[in-house]
Amino acid sequence: MATVRLPSGNVLEVHDTLYNFVRDEAVAGTAWTADGVFEVLAELIEEFGPPNREFLARRADVQQQIDDYYREKRRNGWAPTGESATRDAEELESFLVAIGYLEAERPVDFEVATPQLDPEMDQNGPELVTPVTNASMAVGGANARWGSLYDAWFLSDIHSEIDAEEQRPARLRMVVEETNAFLDEHVSAWQGGVGFDSIEAYSVGRTDDGAYELVGRTSDGAEVRLEHPDKFIGFNLNDEGELAEFFLEDNGLRILFQLYEGGTVDPVNGQFRDLIVESALTNIIDFEDAVSVVDADDLVEGLRNYLGLIRGSLEGYGSRGNLKQLNSDKTYRDVNGEERTLKATSLMSVRNVSIHMYTDAVTLGGEEIPERIVGVLLTTLIASAHDRGSNGEPRADGEGVMPVRGPNSGGGFVYQVTPKLHTAEEVAEQMRFFEAVERGLGLPAGTMLIGIMNEELGMTLQLPQALRAARNRVFFANTGFLDRTGSQLRAQMYAGPVDPREDLNQATFNT
Structure with missing residues (x-):
C-alpha cells in the first residue's frame, strides 16, 4: 500500500496497483503528481465521507418506517385491492410527507439552466451502455456511432x-x-x-x-x-x-x-x-451495473480502458480474434465544396457507482471509503486532462497509428451519470460534491454535468425537486426500469404480494 500523509494527521493508504496507475498513466503529460491527486481525494473523503454515512443511515431509517407502516396496516386487517388503490396511494403519500421523506406537492416553478451542450445531447437517437472492463465491447460501443x-x-x-x-x-x-x-x-x-x-x-x-x-x-x-x-x-x-x-x-x-x-x-x-x-449518438461508459468491480485490480482495469477511450488509444480483440480500434472521424465535401468532419464515435458519458458502495482500494484512517468519491474524481481527471483527440500519430507501443479524431466533448464537459440516488437531498449533495471536485482539480465551474438515473421509488416521487437541485448541471433524467421495479418491490415489501409478471407487463407504470 502506498501511503499519503495529510496535513490533518490522517493517513491515506492506496493500493499499489491504483497508485501506480495514477502515477504512471493517469497523470502522464499533465501538471499533476500522484500524491497531489490523492491529497485532493483525501480532502474529498474527509468532507463527504461522513455525510455519505448519514445519507445511508437515513435511507435505512425511512425504509424501517415504511416497513413498520405496512406491518401495522396488516395487523389491523388491511389488504391491498383494486378498489382501495386510490385511497391507499393517498394515505401512503400523507405518511411519507409526515415522516419528512417527501415534501408536500408544489408547482414546478423553476427552469433547467444547463449550458449549451455537445450537439449529440440535443439530438434524438439511440444510447448504449458499455461495460468499461471489456475492452472489445468498449471499443465496439464507441464505434457504434x-x-x-x-x-x-x-x-x-x-x-x-x-x-x-x-x-x-x-x-x-x-x-x-x-x-x-x-x-x-x-x-x-x-x-x-x-x-x-x-x-x-x-x-x-x-x-x-x-x-x-x-x-x-x-x-x-x-x-x-x-x-x-x-x-x-x-x-x-x-x-x-x-x-x-x-x-x-x-x-x-x-x-x-x-x-x-x-x-x-x-x-x-x-x-x-x-x-x-x-446510430448510437451517446454511450454510457459503465463502472456500475454492467460490470463487476470488486477490488483495486478491477478498478484499475476499468480506469485504464476509460483512459484509452478518452485518448483514442484503446484496443480490444473480438470473439473471433479480430483487433478492434477506435475509428477515425469521417470527412466529406459539403454542397459548397468545403471540407467537413463528422464524429465517428459516440459521445461518451461515464457512470460511477452510487453512495452505497464502498471500496478498500483506498482507505482513510484504516476505513474503507465511498467508491463513488474515488471513481468520480479519477474519471473526471482523465476526461478533463486527456480529452484532446488524436491526429494519426504513432501509437505508444509502436504498433500502428492513432485514429484521426476530435475530442470526445467539443464543449469540454464531463458527463457524469449518477445511479440509484433516492432523494432530492442526495442529488443536492452530489452537486456540492461536483463543485468540490472541480475546485480540487482546478476545473471551470460547470465542467461536470449530471445524468440522473431514476431507479428508486423515492427518486420517482421526488424527481421535480431533484431536477430543481441539479438544474444548472443536469443533462438527462433516465428511468432504469429493472432497478426501478426492484426498488418498488423492496420499498413496499410488507404491503403484500405483487401482481404476477404477466400482469405487471400490461400495467401502467409508476402510478
Missing part, C-alpha cells in the same frame, strides 16, 4: 422465413428492396416518382447558384434529382474523380451511401456497396 443498415436488416428477424444461411441471395434481395422502400418513404424519394430501386448510378452536378447537387441515373439513361434536395449534405470522390460516396441527412441523423466503381450500385441486385447509418 455508425453501423451498416444492411447488416442490421440482414441479421434481424424481419422476414425470418427467408433463411440467412440457406437462402442468402434471396435474403439479400429482400434487404435491398426493403431498405430502398424505407429510404423512399422516410428519407427522400426522387422527382417524377422514381425510387432508389430504379437508379443504377449516382453523380454530383452543379445548380445554377454553383452548389453541388446529387444526380441519379436510371436504367434508361434519364437523370433525376431528389424530391428533397436539402437532404443531400455532401460527398467524396475517388482518385479518378468519380463519386465514391454521398451523405443524406434526415431528422438530424446522417446516412452514408457507399458506391461501387463509377458511382454505381450492384448491377445484379441494386445494392449499394454498403449503407451506413448514424
